[in-house]
Amino acid sequence: MKVFINPGHGTNDPGACGFGLKEAKVAAKIGAILERKLNAAGIETKNLQTDEFGSIPVIANEWGADLFVSIHCNAANAVARGTEVLVYRFNSQGATLGEKVQESIVARLGTVDRGLKERPGLYVLRATDMPSILIETAFIDEARDNALLASRQEDFADAISVGILAYAGINALSDIASTRKIAPNGEPYDQNDIDYLLGEGYTLADALSFLDTTDKYSNSDMKAAAEYAESRVGSTGYGNNGCTEWVRRFLLKANHPFGQLMTDGSQGNLMWVPNIMDYAKAHGLWKEAEEGGAMGDICLLETNYCKADGPDHVVVACGDGNYWGNSSSRNKIVKSSIAGDYGADNVYGYVATGSGAGKAVSGKCSRTAAEIVGDAGSTSCVNLAPNGMVYEENDIQYLVGEGYTVDDAIIELSKSPKYNSAPARIAPNGKPYEQNDIDYLVKKCGYTLDAAISELSMADKYIK
Numbered sequence: 001m002k003v004f005i006n007p008g009h010g011t012n013d014p015g016a017c018g019f020g021l022k023e024a025k026v027a028a029k030i031g032a033i034l035e036r037k038l039n040a041a042g043i044e045t046k047n048l049q050t051d052e053f054g055s056i057p058v059i060a061n062e063w064g065a066d067l068f069v070s071i072h073c074n075a076a077n078a079v080a081r082g083t084e085v086l087v088y089r090f091n092s093q094g095a096t097l098g099e100k101v102q103e104s105i106v107a108r109l110g111t112v113d114r115g116l117k118e119r120p121g122l123y124v125l126r127a128t129d130m131p132s133i134l135i136e137t138a139f140i141d142e143a144r145d146n147a148l149l150a151s152r153q154e155d156f157a158d159a160i161s162v163g164i165l166a167y168a169g170i171n172a173l174s175d176i177a178s179t180r181k182i183a184p185n186g187e188p189y190d191q192n193d194i195d196y197l198l199g200e201g202y203t204l205a206d207a208l209s210f211l212d213t214t215d216k217y218s219n220s221d222m223k224a225a226a227e228y229a230e231s232r233v234g235s236t237g238y239g240n241n242g243c244t245e246w247v248r249r250f251l252l253k254a255n256h257p258f259g260q261l262m263t264d265g266s267q268g269n270l271m272w273v274p275n276i277m278d279y280a281k282a283h284g285l286w287k288e289a290e291e292g293g294a295m296g297d298i299c300l301l302e303t304n305y306c307k308a309d310g311p312d313h314v315v316v317a318c319g320d321g322n323y324w325g326n327s328s329s330r331n332k333i334v335k336s337s338i339a340g341d342y343g344a345d346n347v348y349g350y351v352a353t354g355s356g357a358g359k360a361v362s363g364k365c366s367r368t369a370a371e372i373v374g375d376a377g378s379t380s381c382v383n384l385a386p387n388g389m390v391y392e393e394n395d396i397q398y399l400v401g402e403g404y405t406v407d408d409a410i411i412e413l414s415k416s417p418k419y420n421s422a423p424a425r426i427a428p429n430g431k432p433y434e435q436n437d438i439d440y441l442v443k444k445c446g447y448t449l450d451a452a453i454s455e456l457s458m459a460d461k462y463i464k
Helices: 023-040 055-063 093-109 143-151 153-168 172-178 191-199 204-212 220-232 243-253 257-264 273-282 338-342 370-377 393-401 406-414 435-444 449-456
Strands: 002-007 044-047 067-074 083-087 113-118 132-139 286-288 298-303 313-317 323-327 332-336 344-351
Touching: 002 023, 002 055, 023 044, 023 067, 023 132, 023 153, 044 055, 055 067, 067 153, 083 093, 093 113, 093 132, 093 153, 132 143, 132 153, 143 153, 220 243, 220 323, 220 332, 243 257, 243 273, 243 313, 243 323, 273 286, 273 298, 273 313, 273 344, 393 406, 435 449
Parallel strands: 002 044, 002 067, 067 132, 083 113
Antiparallel strands: 083 132, 286 344, 298 313, 298 344, 313 323, 323 332
8 A cells, every 4th residue: 555645835834833833844743753654554655745735646646646645733813623634525435534534533632523524625635536635633823732733743643544554454453442442431452352252253343342241341330321310210300401401411420421512512512403413423423223222322313393304302222222311391201112202203313322232113103293392492303493593382382372283383483583583693601702703714714604603612712
């Protein structure tokens, strides 16, 4: 295999700068270390950093590279941080390579996971003939990211090399170091256990899946969360918008990082069901319905109440075909099948937050829309007003009390100023975004308005 390494910028163009660091120099150092590590794995490399920007794809193509890896540092006026990988298009070999590298960097460095970004207009991605990625390692003008770029260049290079090797399928056992080094209990797998199962004819993936179910490696925190869920069945107090609140509490009890993300809002509003799905898909956590739900997985349901296509309710999979969740119309934690309680037409999919194995079962709902009218007040319901707000339950209930059907009540409310006017753009900390920050990202960095708001929502300034 031949890998073309392109540290970004050059002698005359330092790239982005911050806290005394220059992007070109950081990229060059990471590129040099990466080259050494790939060579040690038997991969042929060519490392080129040049101010002659237009020649880079030409040289890579003529050399016959199998992969193209460009290394950069990001910058956004100190309002953003994290790692992202740019690819020519999704659903491509370049995107597959990008996912491996992205996952590896985030796991090794602990950077904010900004996921893959599709950038068909980038010349080095458009003009190269082979799978190509551009890595934005971290934000050089953000203090915490800058510290990583200054002190952990070896780790960045090692993480990139692990991602490349994982993509190439080289030295399959080394995949453990990049993707499955840590068991559900947070401890490393014992290599002797893995080797034994491989000797018994297991594949690596099957060996790790088997070890996950043993007492030695199972997640005691998840077991504690399951006991907590059982103890809460029949309890109340989560509110008619409590489906996501229940899931958040369960995951915090399991010490699962997704619960903390739902709490702190650092990855956007994950108390909103469609956002949960989008985040899971962007970060490799999504499981289709037919894959089944392991105990502790977030299960996304599509109910009879909300009229738009897509998930609008969340529960926690028990792993045995049942679910723990907040039944919104009853404001009560229940354990049941879909057909028995949630009014769901189907399981929409899962977020892989659980452990162990277990297939889920689906079923037609046994409740009518009127019986689950409380879901209208849920933070998760996607039956939205014209301005993007969720209809408030007390507004719907008032009109129902006046003789309206639920559907007619929603139609009536959709005409009111309350649900027609544009809502304020409020940050996770409850304060409005500053217009100059929005203008900087839109006018200087080329963001769309929605992308700028999404970016700002992850900045400390708007979280704390």
